Amino acid sequence: MKECLVSPSMLAADFANIQRDVEMLNSSEADYIHIDIMDGVFVPNISFGFPVTEAIARHAKKPLDFHLMVKDATPYLEACRDSGAEIITVHYEACTHLHRTIMAIHELGAKAGVALNPHTPVAVLEEIIDHIDLALIMSVNPGFGGQKFIPHTFAKVEKLAAMAEKTNPDLLIEIDGGVTSENARELVQKGANMLVAGSFVFKSENPQDTIHSLKRV
Numbered sequence: 373m374k375e376c377l378v379s380p381s382m383l384a385a386d387f388a389n390i391q392r393d394v395e396m397l398n399s400s401e402a403d404y405i406h407i408d409i410m411d412g413v414f415v416p417n418i419s420f421g422f423p424v425t426e427a428i429a430r431h432a433k434k435p436l437d438f439h440l441m442v443k444d445a446t447p448y449l450e451a452c453r454d455s456g457a458e459i460i461t462v463h464y465e466a467c468t469h470l471h472r473t474i475m476a477i478h479e480l481g482a483k484a485g486v487a488l489n490p491h492t493p494v495a496v497l498e499e500i501i502d503h504i505d506l507a508l509i510m511s512v513n514p515g516f517g518g519q520k521f522i523p524h525t526f527a528k529v530e531k532l533a534a535m536a537e538k539t540n541p542d543l544l545i546e547i548d549g550g551v552t553s554e555n556a557r558e559l560v561q562k563g564a565n566m567l568v569a570g571s572f573v574f575k576s577e578n579p580q581d582t583i584h585s586l587k588r589v
């Protein structure tokens with residue numbers, strides 16, 4: 373049995389009952405709370421903005437893991453940190469000056485992550501892997517919750533884990549999109565150590581039990 377970190381995504385929470393859902397996560401075995409920020413430009417959807425993330429932060433007792441699906445993350449990094457972000461993840465595909473962005477996140481005192489879309493090879497991380505705390509492999513095309521897991525993700529996780537082993541063995545390898553108990557075991561076997569789950573947690577009969585089972589794949 374391998375234990376991994378679980379970061380349930382608030383994208384699948386009931387937005388009319390945010391406090392209730394955050395408190396449910398507080399008393400669960402979740403390690404983080406995943407916050408999806410979408411700008412309607414980098415991805416064809418808009419999720420929620422900082423007034424909402426601040427409300428989440430007011431009630432959250434778990435660290436917040438921000439996933440920025442925005443065309444230009446720079447103007448929002450400080451607001452993420454002010455909203456309690458412990459991890460701030462930006463997309464490789466959206467950052468021209470990725471190294472500068474990673475440094476800016478670290479200067480704010482947060483952990484820095486880089487997310488890769490399904491079509492982006494993990495090899496693009498080669499020159500930045502030593503400078504980041506987390507790599508997020510998207511296992512769906514970003515923008516929406518409740519999509520089907522893309523199986524090619526397994527091979528990407530395996531490649532990334534091999535890369536990380538050489539130079540950054542503490543790297544968090546996070547998988548996001550369509551994660552369920554069906555694919556979680558293989559993801560962890562291939563080297564993932566942090567799972568995001570939105571629909572699978574919030575749409576289940578007992579979200580706390582579901583989180584418990586994901587931690588023990």
Ligand SMILES: O=C(CO)[C@H](O)[C@H](O)COP(=O)(O)O
Nearest residue numbers: 514515517518549550570571
């Ligand atoms: O980044 C995301 C979408 O772009 C979400 O974190 C992800 O989709 C989680 O939702 P689900 O587990 O329902 O797929």
Ligand SMILES: [Fe+2]
Nearest residue numbers: 408439548568
């Ligand atoms: Fe996400």
